Amino acid sequence: MALTQPWWGALVLLVLTAVAVIAVLWRRRPRVPGGALPFAAAARLRSLPRFRALARRRLRWAVVEATALAVAAAGVSMLVARPVDVDAQSAQRSNRDVVLCMDVSGSMQRVVRDVLGAFGELAGHLEGERLALVLFDSAAVTGFPLTDDASFVREQLASEAREMTGRRVPGTGLGDVGSSLIGDGLVSCLQRFDGDPDRSRTVVLATDNQTSGRSLYSLDEAAAMAADDGVLVFGITPNDNTVTATHELTEQVRLTGGDTLLLDPNMPLGDIVEAVEATQRRELEGPARLEAEDLLWPGVGLTMVGVVGAAFARRRGMA
Amino acid sequence: MARLTRIQTQVALATRHKVGGWAEGVHASVNAGRSLEFHDLREYARGDDVADIDWKASARRGSLLVKRHVAERRATLLLAAQTGRAMAAMASAGTVKRDLALDAAATFASLALAHGDYVGVIHRGGATVSARPTSRAVHVERMLTALERSSTPTSPDADLAGLLDTAATVTRRRGIVAIVCGDVEIDAHLEARLRRLVVQHEVLVVVVPDIDPTDPALEHPLFGVDNERPLPRLRDRTLRDEWLADVAARAARRSAALSRLSIRSTTLAPDEPVVPQVLSLVRSVRRAA
Numbered sequence: 001m002a003l004t005q006p007w008w009g010a011l012v013l014l015v016l017t018a019v020a021v022i023a024v025l026w027r028r029r030p031r032v033p034g035g036a037l038p039f040a041a042a043a044r045l046r047s048l049p050r051f052r053a054l055a056r057r058r059l060r061w062a063v064v065e066a067t068a069l070a071v072a073a074a075g076v077s078m079l080v081a082r083p084v085d086v087d088a089q090s091a092q093r094s095n096r097d098v099v100l101c102m103d104v105s106g107s108m109q110r111v112v113r114d115v116l117g118a119f120g121e122l123a124g125h126l127e128g129e130r131l132a133l134v135l136f137d138s139a140a141v142t143g144f145p146l147t148d149d150a151s152f153v154r155e156q157l158a159s160e161a162r163e164m165t166g167r168r169v170p171g172t173g174l175g176d177v178g179s180s181l182i183g184d185g186l187v188s189c190l191q192r193f194d195g196d197p198d199r200s201r202t203v204v205l206a207t208d209n210q211t212s213g214r215s216l217y218s219l220d221e222a223a224a225m226a227a228d229d230g231v232l233v234f235g236i237t238p239n240d241n242t243v244t245a246t247h248e249l250t251e252q253v254r255l256t257g258g259d260t261l262l263l264d265p266n267m268p269l270g271d272i273v274e275a276v277e278a279t280q281r282r283e284l285e286g287p288a289r290l291e292a293e294d295l296l297w298p299g300v301g302l303t304m305v306g307v308v309g310a311a312f313a314r315r316r317g318m319a
Numbered sequence: 320m321a322r323l324t325r326i327q328t329q330v331a332l333a334t335r336h337k338v339g340g341w342a343e344g345v346h347a348s349v350n351a352g353r354s355l356e357f358h359d360l361r362e363y364a365r366g367d368d369v370a371d372i373d374w375k376a377s378a379r380r381g382s383l384l385v386k387r388h389v390a391e392r393r394a395t396l397l398l399a400a401q402t403g404r405a406m407a408a409m410a411s412a413g414t415v416k417r418d419l420a421l422d423a424a425a426t427f428a429s430l431a432l433a434h435g436d437y438v439g440v441i442h443r444g445g446a447t448v449s450a451r452p453t454s455r456a457v458h459v460e461r462m463l464t465a466l467e468r469s470s471t472p473t474s475p476d477a478d479l480a481g482l483l484d485t486a487a488t489v490t491r492r493r494g495i496v497a498i499v500c501g502d503v504e505i506d507a508h509l510e511a512r513l514r515r516l517v518v519q520h521e522v523l524v525v526v527v528p529d530i531d532p533t534d535p536a537l538e539h540p541l542f543g544v545d546n547e548r549p550l551p552r553l554r555d556r557t558l559r560d561e562w563l564a565d566v567a568a569r570a571a572r573r574s575a576a577l578s579r580l581s582i583r584s585t586t587l588a589p590d591e592p593v594v595p596q597v598l599s600l601v602r603s604v605r606r607a608a
Contacts, residue, residue: 032542032549038472040408040416040501041529042543042550048565050558058551318552 001295002086009081016073061317065310072306079299084292096129096200096276097146098122101189103207104169105137105180111238114263115206116161118236122204123153125273130199132192133160138181138213139174140188178213182249186222190231201229202276206236206263209249223252234272235260323460326425329594330433360384395439395452395494396431397520398424398462399486402442403477405501406470408544409530411589412537416527417470420499421463422593423525427497428459430601441489442466443482444475449489472544479503483512487519496520502529504569505576517580523600524577524584531566533559 003009045051100119104112123131131153133143144156163169173179186205193201203226209219217225226233235253237246239262250260259271360376363383371385400420410416428438432454439452440462448469450462479500486496496516503509503526516522532541533553541550553559570586577584585600587593 029547030549032547033540036540036542036549037412037530038404038408038544039530039532039541039550040405040544041532042541042545042548044565045532045550045562046543048558048561050555050561051553054551054555054558 001083001298002292004082004084004292006081009077012080013073013077016077020069020073058317061313065313065317068306068309068313070306072303072310075299075302075304075306078302079296081299083295083298085295086292095198096126096202097132097193097196098126098129098202098204098276099132099134099146099189099192100143101134101136101185101203101205101207102143103137103180103182103185103205104135104164104172105208105210106168107180107208107210108206108238109164111263112164113161114238115236116157116164118206118263118269119204120154120157120161122269122272123150123157125269126276129276133157134185134189134192135160135169135172136181136185136188137168137172138177138179138184139172140185141169141171142192146192146194178211178215180207180211181213181215182207182209182211183215183217183219183222186219186233187217187225190222190226190229193229193231200276201231202258202272203231203233204236204272205233205253207249208238208241209235209245210242219248219252223255227256232256232258232275234258234275236263237261238263321460322421322463323425323428323456326422326594327429327432327456329592330426330429330598359387361387393436393454394431394434395437395490395492396427397452397486397490397494397496398427398438398440399482399496399498400424400440400442400466401477401479401482401498401500401503402444402466402469403474404470404472404544405476406527407472407474409541410527410587411530412534412539414589416501416529417467419527419587419589419593420470420525421467423499423527423587423597424466424497425463426594426597427523427601428463430598431495432456432459437494438462439489440466441482441485442469443478443485444469447481447485449485452490480508480512483509483516487512487515494520495523497523497525499525499527501527502566502569503573505573510576510580513577513580513582517582521604522580522582523604524582525597525600526573526584526586528566528586528589530589531562533562535559 039045046055100122102108102112102115102119108115119133130146130148131144132146133153133156135141135143143160144152147153182205185207186203189203189205193199211219223233233253233256235249235258237249237260241262246260246262253260258275261269261271360373361384363372363377363385367385371387373384373386376384406415406417406420408416410419424440428440431438435454437452437454438459439450440459441447441449442465448465450458450465453459483498486498505513513522530541531537532550533555535554540552542548543550574584583600583604585596587596
């Protein structure tokens with residue numbers, strides 16, 4: 001919540017306070033109403049215990065009334081200050097694209113469900129981003145293109161996980177050029193971005209980095225291409241992967257500014273999220289769009305509560 | 320019409336056939352004395368005034384006879400009236416306490432004047448005002464007017480104890496002191512002063528009540544005459560009970576104190592004619608005598 005006109009609100013509050021202070025300081029003696037009759041034994045009447053009790057009760061209600069009026073004044077000031085609900089974050093987040101890139105080669109078959117689970121978790125952390133899913137082996141297949149429909153993403157990831165039953169994913173095995181072509185897969189994933197220069201781009205690449213076959217692009221070339229495009233690449237490897245393969249992947253991925261994580265139930269996906277959000281700040285400094293929505297209910301609520309409370313207290317005090 | 324004249328008319332109507340007031344018989348003295356009213360004749364004794372000898376009767380009888388006259392003793396009525404702003408307050412929704420007090424005072428004065436007694440009015444606001452007792456209606460009227468003038472909302476408060484002190488010293492002869500006051504509490508000081516007055520004079524007390532502030536039928540708001548602050552509307556049943564109990568307890572204490580001193584008193588009913596109420600007080604005194 002932010003205040004659009006804090007100075008106006010403060011001014012109104014100041015004026016109302018000043019009016020209250022002046023009213024208290026310049027309080028005149030209560031005036032005898034016209035037609036009132038003189039009464040000689042007022043002191044005796046005032047000393048009756050019941051009269052004192054009634055006077056105390058009236059005083060208490062007067063205090064309640066003053067408090068309620070103060071609340072109403074605060075409410076009016078708040079209304080004048082025009083609070084707004086600034087919703088800038090989702091607008092920023094929607095300027096990020098993440099391609100989830102999964103190796104579905106035979107060596108990865110054991111862990112694809114875990115990878116999809118990790119992707120699902122990542123998608124849960126990243127709200128408002130556009131996500132895409134690409135599956136590759138010797139060729140890449142688009143699971144779903146870039147979309148910011150979060151429920152669709154969840155649905156698709158779940159259905160992919162259901163369909164991973166150990167067989168090859170249709171369309172990922174093209175010809176006999178080999179399998180698990182990581183470089184080609186990564187390049188394919190890079191091509192799933194729509195080329196909007198204002199959007200930050202991230203690839204989350206899940207692979208064991210064990211290429212078998214003739215790849216058009218080596219991993220080095222693919223990583224260099226990603227770095228040229230300003231795409232952040234994160235690697236996710238099975239935790240029982242060979243050290244050299246993981247190391248090689250990590251080295252390449254670090255060129256783009258990313259890192260490699262081991263696939264693990266407790267995998268610190270927060271690192272990826274933070275890194276993605278960091279790219280956002282770097283990429284989008286100029287057109288930070290603030291979506292401000294008038295926030296009326298706190299001011300209106302305070303004013304209503306104050307006015308109704310004051311009226312109630314006055315009625316009770318006069319009773 | 321002047322207040323005294325009006326009250327005199329009412330008193331005359333009310334007393335024509337019934338009573339002549341307290342003066343009747345009180346000062347028709349048993350002592351023979353000097354006056355124009357013939358009493359009887361008796362033998363001349365050494366020392367009698369020669370001017371009193373009834374020469375014609377003496378000639379018929381052959382020895383000196385002197386005329387005896389009824390001793391003329393005029394009583395003095397002292398009206399000790401409470402004044403001040405408290406008396407400018409209301410006794411009921413339609414009656415000011417001052418009017419009740421003045422009517423009561425005028426009734427006493429009318430009775431006294433009807434019997435040729437002297438009437439003096441004393442009141443005490445800032446300073447004591449006492450006029451020389453007079454038997455002339457015009458003078459009495461003037462005194463009552465002065466009383467009225469010192470019972471305005473801006474008048475200083477009355478000092479009842481000082482007023483009673485003055486009443487005790489202003490006349491030496493035995494007379495009647497009629498005290499007209501508000502709903503006062505008779506404390507030890509007042510009681511001591513009243514005791515002194517009772518020894519010297521016949522004392523009557525007329526109490527003018529205050530308006531009931533908790534009366535639900537009251538249409539107008541009230542304000543305290545002492546500090547000119549408005550009173551809130553009082554619609555509380557408990558408060559009403561407490562107030563009525565307070566008034567009743569006060570009246571009980573007062574009448575107990577007055578009956579210890581054997582002083583006759585009455586509390587005026589504000590919305591009824593004043594003259595009959597005062598007359599019945601006077602009659603009760605006469606019966607007691």
